[in-house]
Amino acid sequence: MSIFFYLNKIYIPFYVLFLLAALFLSIISYRRIKDELTRFWLTTFIILRTLLFFLIFSALFSLIIELRFSRKEKPSVIVLLDSSGSMEIEEDGITRKEEALQLYKNTIKTSLEKRAETKLFFFSDKIYLPEDTTELNKGTTMIGDVLKGVSNIEEKPVSALFLISDGRNTAGEDPLEIAGRLTYPVFSVKVGKILDENNVKISGLRVNPIVYKDDSVPVNIILSNSGKGRKNVVIEIKKSGRVLSKDKIPLLEAGIDYPVQLTFIPEKAGIENFEVNITSFKDETNQEDNRRNFAVKVLKNRKTVVLLAYQLNWDYRFLRDFLKSQEDIEFTGFGRIRNNQYLIQQRSGEKKGELNYEIILDSDILILINPETIEQTLFSKIVKKVSQEGMGLLIIGNRLPDFSEFRNVYPFVTSGSPLSGDFEPTITQSGLISSIFKINGYSPSSLPPLSNPLRIKVVKPSTEVYLEGKKNGSFNAPLFGSMNYGKGKVAAFTAENIWHWKMLTLATEKKTGYYDMIMNNILKWLAVRKEEERVVLFMEKTKLLWGEPIILSAALYDEMMKPIEGGIIALRLRKDNEVVENIMMKDVGAGNYEKTISVLEPGKYTLQAEVKFPEDVKNKPGLNFEIESQEIENLNTEPDHLLLDNISEASGGKSLTSKDISEELKRLTLMPLVLFSRKKLHFGNSLFILLFISFLFLLELFLRKLKGLK
Missing domain, CATH: 2.60.40.1930 (Macroglobulin (MG2) domain)
Structure with missing residues (x-):
């Protein structure tokens, strides 16, 4: 055992001060009789007196000194023996657990008992003491949790850990992640026989359950190979026997998970079923796991949009041009020119004629501009389509019809004539959260003004307001809001001159205007039915x-x-x-x-x-x-020796078998544990210090008498 003093840095100035004061007083006290003593005895008396004064000063001011003790002990080695259900499997007349116990008693214990302190524990879902094995849960194996729990069963620092197992891990934390955090090596001792298995399989598949028609959809696949290396493994995504996407792996090695990403483009809306399959080999153990099915819900990407304007204004012209420019929109525009005559515009051309109710009601999204004179029967049919089939309805302008069915659908309760002048739009908190006004993840700090908004008396409780109008520094009117109506959505701009936003250009390579981006977002948002789960x-x-x-x-x-x-x-x-x-x-x-x-x-x-x-x-x-x-x-009792190999490698240890364990144990070097303990001495209340002061006083008195000094 080694003992040494440790001085707290806080008290060092006091130690020095008291020592100097004690030395000074000792020299002064022996100044008169220094001629009566030889140098040796004078030095001895001064040292004794200095030490005595120093201890007295320290006791008076309650200083602290710390003693530290160190001792060497045998290194601590933990042995964890797997006792889960798979260890009860009998092979060649002996169970895996019996084989593991023999390895421990005949090899590990006998080899290490003189060099280390060895402790045996059993485990399955947690660590068990040998006397608690009657309570052991054999239904699951949690190697990661067990490795993590070693620190709770041993107070001393662990020098090494021996893990005797078949490697079957069925639940819990990732053993490799835990092993990588350990401060000591894990020596895995593998038991159980691995049957010759040749099997390539799809062990994982991930794809978003909701996708868009004509969009590229990524499918993440994980392949596993438990047999020999396989060349030219082909992975395919099929729909009704037709190959939609494929890839080839030149060499699929054994014992590793191989990630592959394929993409396909769904061509039809609705619930669609697909199949992923990989190359099957004649000598495979199981060819059934070479294919996996999955289903996705495909939403329409190409939208049918009808623009119905009861007044040909600038908002109609800019919105018409935007809709005609969008390749993913099938557009029809109806612009009223007189009574029942409308200018009917499509991408292919234009003509004059009457409203076509069938085209209007078959649309995914209907946009109404100043629908003050809309026929009530037509609007009733529109409301039914919104409520029952999820049509999206966007209303723009400050000229609205005055009948109850429209008032029920409109997101706001209006009162009187519109306000006059330009209002600066400000995005509300709901608007900032929404993706409608986000371009490349950001919302603009300012927007061009909108004109002459409706005078809003009440915002309906179910309405979300995304834009508010500000004039002369105060908020006066909601400018844009929406509400759910049955399966569909109804949104409304309460003002005019939305085309002003066309003047706000984004700093992009394509010089895309904010107007185009925001309208595109609104249309996409309106096309999603309320029933779609986000x-x-x-x-x-x-x-x-x-x-x-x-x-x-x-x-x-x-x-x-x-x-x-x-x-x-x-x-x-x-x-x-x-x-x-x-x-x-x-x-x-x-x-x-x-x-x-x-x-x-x-x-x-x-x-x-x-x-x-x-x-x-x-x-x-x-x-x-x-x-x-x-x-x-x-259900599955196949040993997983590869996992044990990886655990040992991650922790800095080594994976062992019953054949080579004896030789490896002979070469194993275990450093002795150096354990430290400490004890603090308080000068003011330590009996040892008080006794030591008394001893020094009596010793000095005795030596003075011996030399004939008073």
Whole structure:
């Protein structure tokens, strides 16, 4: 054992001051009799007196000194022995657990008992003491959680850990991630025989469940190979036998997960089913897992838009030109020129004629400009299409009809004649949150003015106001708002001269105007029906075995049903109406979110998702799943020695087999543990210090008597 003093830096100035004061007083006290003593005895008396004064001063002022002790002990070695259900498998007349116990008793313990302090623990879902094995849960194996829990069972620093297992990991935290954070090496001892398996399979597939027709859709696929290396593995996405996309892997090596991304373009709206398959080989163990099916909901991308203007003004002309320039819009314009005569304009040309109700009512989006004289029967049919089929309705202008059905649909309650003058638009908090006014992720700081807005008496409770008009420094009128009506949406600009925004040009290579971008956003937003869920929660399967990882997936969309990255999705897990756990999902990119949970008991569970960000996503989808009492340990008992190899490599250790473990243990160098302990001495209340002061006083008195001094 080694002992040394440690001085607190705070007290060092006091130590020095007291020592100098004690030395000064000692010299003064022996000044008169220095001629009576030899140099040796004079120095001895001064040292004794100095030490005595120093200790007295320190005791009076309660200074502290720390003693530190160090001692060497045998290194601490932890042995974790897998006792899960898969370890009960019998091979060549002996179970895997019996083989593991023999390796521990006959090899590891005998080799290390003189060099280290070895402790044995059993594990499955957690670490168990040897005397607690009767309570052991054999239904699941959680190697990651077990490695993480080692620090809770051993007070001393661990020098090495031996993990005796077949490598079957069925739940819990990622063992490789935990192993990489350990401060000591893990020596994996592999038990269990691996059957010769040759199998290439699709082990993972991720795709957004809601996509747009004619848009490129990414499909992320993970391939696994548990056999020999395979050359020229072809991956295909098919629809009714027709190949939509394909790729080829020149060499798919064994033992690694290989990610592949394919893209395809859906050609038809609705629920569409697709198939992913990979090359099958004649010597494969299982060819059924070489194909996976998936389904997506395809929304229409090309929109049918009708522009119906009861007054040919500048707003009509600019909006008509914008709609005609959009390739993804099928446009028809009706501009009233007299009574029942309209200028009918399409991309192919124009003509004069009457309103075509069929074209108007078959549109995805209808835009009305100053519909003061709209026929009430036509408007009734429009309202029915909005409510029952999800048509989007945009109303522009300050000249409105005066009948009850229109007032019910309009987002605002108006009063009197319109206000006069130009009003500077300001984006409200709802507008800043919405994606309508965002261009490249940002909203403009200012917009050109709009003119002569309606005098708004009341904003309906269900209406969201996105723009407010400001005149002479104060807010006077809502300029743009919307509300849900049945399955559809109704939006309204309460003012004129929206074409002013055409003058605001964005700093882009294409010199795109803000007017074009904002109108495009509004149309996309109106085309999305209220029934479309902006957050979708799903699982590959809803019946799982006990101990099987539960992989939850979600997709998050903005108001135009485009994927959102950077969102926050919280999950609430319930069993028998009681909350079991609150979970946060992980953003994995491209609007996809995932979370894997485990360690759930058999039973029926309910899961509900809630979007914390962005805050305007209101729907809270849920799903139900069931965990059956059959344990996954008994379904797949194949050893996973590759996992054990990777755990050892991640921690700086080595993977061992029953054949080479003896030689590796002989070469293993374990450094002894150096343990430190400390004790603080308070000069003012330490009995040891007081006794030591008394001893010094009596010693000096004795020596003075011996030399004949008074």
